[in-house]
Amino acid sequence: MKVAVCIKQVPTRGWQPRLNDDRSWVRDADISYEMNEPDAYALEEALRLKEKHGGEVVVVSAGPARVQQVIREALARGADRAIHAQDDALGRADAAAAAATVAEAVRSEQFDVVLTGLQSDDQGHAQFGPVLAERLGMPHSTIIMEVQVVDGALRVKRELEGGWFQYLAMPLPALLTIQSGINQLRYATLKGIMAAKKKELRVVTPNAPVASRQRVLSLSLPLKSKQTVMITGAPADAARELVRRLREEARVL
Amino acid sequence: MMLVVAEQKEGRLNRASWEAIAAAQQLSAGSVPVAVAVLGSDVAAVAAELSAADVSGVWAVSHPQLASYTPDAFVAALAELVTALAPTHVCLPHTYQTRDFAPVLAARLDRALITDVTGLSRRDGVPVFTRPMFQGKLVAEVVAEGPAPHFVSFQIGAFRADSATRGSGAPVTARPASLQGATLRQTAEAPFQESKAAVDLSQAERIVAVGRGIKAQEHLALAQQLAAAFNAELAASRPICDNGWLPMERQIGSSGQTVAPKLYVAVGISGAIQHLVGMKGARTIVAINKDAEAPIFEVADYGIAGDLFEIAPALIAELGKA
Numbered sequence: 217m218k219v220a221v222c223i224k225q226v227p228t229r230g231w232q233p234r235l236n237d238d239r240s241w242v243r244d245a246d247i248s249y250e251m252n253e254p255d256a257y258a259l260e261e262a263l264r265l266k267e268k269h270g271g272e273v274v275v276v277s278a279g280p281a282r283v284q285q286v287i288r289e290a291l292a293r294g295a296d297r298a299i300h301a302q303d304d305a306l307g308r309a310d311a312a313a314a315a316a317t318v319a320e321a322v323r324s325e326q327f328d329v330v331l332t333g334l335q336s337d338d339q340g341h342a343q344f345g346p347v348l349a350e351r352l353g354m355p356h357s358t359i360i361m362e363v364q365v366v367d368g369a370l371r372v373k374r375e376l377e378g379g380w381f382q383y384l385a386m387p388l389p390a391l392l393t394i395q396s397g398i399n400q401l402r403y404a405t406l407k408g409i410m411a412a413k414k415k416e417l418r419v420v421t422p423n424a425p426v427a428s429r430q431r432v433l434s435l436s437l438p439l440k441s442k443q444t445v446m447i448t449g450a451p452a453d454a455a456r457e458l459v460r461r462l463r464e465e466a467r468v469l
Numbered sequence: 470m471m472l473v474v475a476e477q478k479e480g481r482l483n484r485a486s487w488e489a490i491a492a493a494q495q496l497s498a499g500s501v502p503v504a505v506a507v508l509g510s511d512v513a514a515v516a517a518e519l520s521a522a523d524v525s526g527v528w529a530v531s532h533p534q535l536a537s538y539t540p541d542a543f544v545a546a547l548a549e550l551v552t553a554l555a556p557t558h559v560c561l562p563h564t565y566q567t568r569d570f571a572p573v574l575a576a577r578l579d580r581a582l583i584t585d586v587t588g589l590s591r592r593d594g595v596p597v598f599t600r601p602m603f604q605g606k607l608v609a610e611v612v613a614e615g616p617a618p619h620f621v622s623f624q625i626g627a628f629r630a631d632s633a634t635r636g637s638g639a640p641v642t643a644r645p646a647s648l649q650g651a652t653l654r655q656t657a658e659a660p661f662q663e664s665k666a667a668v669d670l671s672q673a674e675r676i677v678a679v680g681r682g683i684k685a686q687e688h689l690a691l692a693q694q695l696a697a698a699f700n701a702e703l704a705a706s707r708p709i710c711d712n713g714w715l716p717m718e719r720q721i722g723s724s725g726q727t728v729a730p731k732l733y734v735a736v737g738i739s740g741a742i743q744h745l746v747g748m749k750g751a752r753t754i755v756a757i758n759k760d761a762e763a764p765i766f767e768v769a770d771y772g773i774a775g776d777l778f779e780i781a782p783a784l785i786a787e788l789g790k791a
Contacts, residue, residue, distance in 0.1 A: 227603065231603075232762060233603055315576070334568075338602065338603055339602055341584050342572070343575075343582060343584065346540075346572035346576070358565070358569045359568070377724065378725075378727070379717070379724075379725060380661065380662055382659070383658040386654050396708070397710070429613065429614050430581055431612050432609050433609075436607065440767050442754075442769065444769045445770065445772070447772065451780050451782075451783040452783045454775065455786070458755065458784065458787075461771060462753070466732070466752075466771075468731045468753045
């Protein structure tokens with residue numbers, strides 16, 4: 217079974233955003249990056265598919281040269297080889313442009329299964345996976361919590377809202393977007409890190425940049441929907457003040 | 470015209486459909502008519518319900534293959550409808566179902582899709598959409614590029630269902646979907662619940678919810694003590710339940726329970742939108758988080774920016790005093 221897993225490099229969870237001068241984007245120079253969390257779960261699921269059914273896991277990422285950080289990490293965790301669609305413009309590309317670019321980069325590979333996270337922690341369009349499925353002519357399903365391969369087809373558990381689930385079946389090849397928490401992540405071993413250095417990383421330069429379907433005019437910090445009373449002071453003083461306000465002002469205790 | 474795609478399951482309308490109607494009415498501002506479509510195998514009753522909206526018409530799109538949702542059938546049926554009606558915008562509630570099919574639909578028609586929209590404005594006559602980015606740390610103003618129709622999905626709870634204007638009974642048109650030439654590749658089994666929730670958090674008056682900031686499973690005892698001190702139920706954000714530190718039925722958010730208690734104390738929860746949609750209806754919200762810029766403080770009435778491992782014991786001690 218030939219499995220592709222698409223991963224994105226996103227700012228670390230603790231990153232405090234700073235805007236560039238015209239407020240059209242964040243200041244790239246300030247950012248430290250990590251693997252998009254749902255994509256890490258997709259990678260783990262891909263590795264488990266390979267362990268169960270054989271074949272190979274190919275990690276695919278689109279973006280500037282910096283994304284090789286997360287590609288190397290995926291190789292260290294056990295992916296067999298990598299394809300990097302490299303273009304500086306992909307750093308800000310929307311899901312439509314990124315998916316079109318990746319589709320061209322992987323079309324000749326004839327993957328059986330393509331996995332990716334359900335959305336990215338940066339732009340958060342939640343579109344890349346389904347659009348890639350459409351571009352590759354594959355059936356898809358999203359927000360997946362279990363993947364079974366039964367008689368050469370997929371049976372997957374899709375998460376619905378409010379604690380409901382549903383199983384769906386579809387033929388291969390197919391694309392799935394994976395929900396965080398589907399499995400327990402493994403981390404790279406020293407041996408894995410050493411082995412990753414020798415693994416194939418193929419850089420593909422897109423023929424022509426694909427235009428995004430949406431344009432960001434401006435970014436800003438969110439406006440508060442409520443007047444938040446921030447309580448300061450030493451822990452004991454802050455606790456006393458909070459409890460007093462909950463009793464006397466909010467009357468919820 | 471603008472087209473709203475309402476969502477129904479087994480004849481029950483998803484309330485977020487009314488929010489999408491309200492958003493579409495605001496987006497059109499009377500400039501173009503707003504119509505509604507609803508898909509299924511038998512949607513006459515739901516279409517009648519939707520005809521109470523102040524819209525130009527309701528399309529009841531039916532086909533036996535639309536009885537239970539699958540993305541291939543919905544994309545095929547909606548591609549037919551949208552191509553025939555040629556609306557300026559297609560408005561959808563940002564539900565899990567929309568997330569499943571709308572990107573494929575927009576890609577098939579090669580049009581823009583802007584997701585998770587929370588606000589609308591106009592600049593030089595062009596609609597500008599507000600949406601969160603970077604986990605809600607930033608808000609983006611976005612415009613769609615390329616030809617119409619532009620697809621827009623609206624975040625649940627961002628527009629008020631009861632602000633949708635009602636009319637005097639819009640005409641309902643039954644429109645069978647042809648699904649001609651469509652290959653329907655997914656087959657769906659019946660939806661089910663994993664476990665009947667042992668605890669109904671929606672009925673709790675007070676909830677203490679814990680998130681990633683608790684760092685390790687052994688620290689959950691502290692959260693339990695805090696919940697006991699508040700006489701509250703203990704709940705959690707998704708990562709805590711993913712790790713198996715608390716059972717799934719104690720999860721608050723879009724994939725868990727939606728609650729509106731009198732008091733909600735969020736401890737070490739940053740406030741990703743998937744969590745906020747499950748709790749922002751609480752009457753009084755307290756946030757305790759070491760990051761003063763965390764989005765949770767945007768919805769909080771009271772905030773303490775500090776170390777939960779210092780604040781929580783102090784609160785337990787304070788609440789323990791008579």
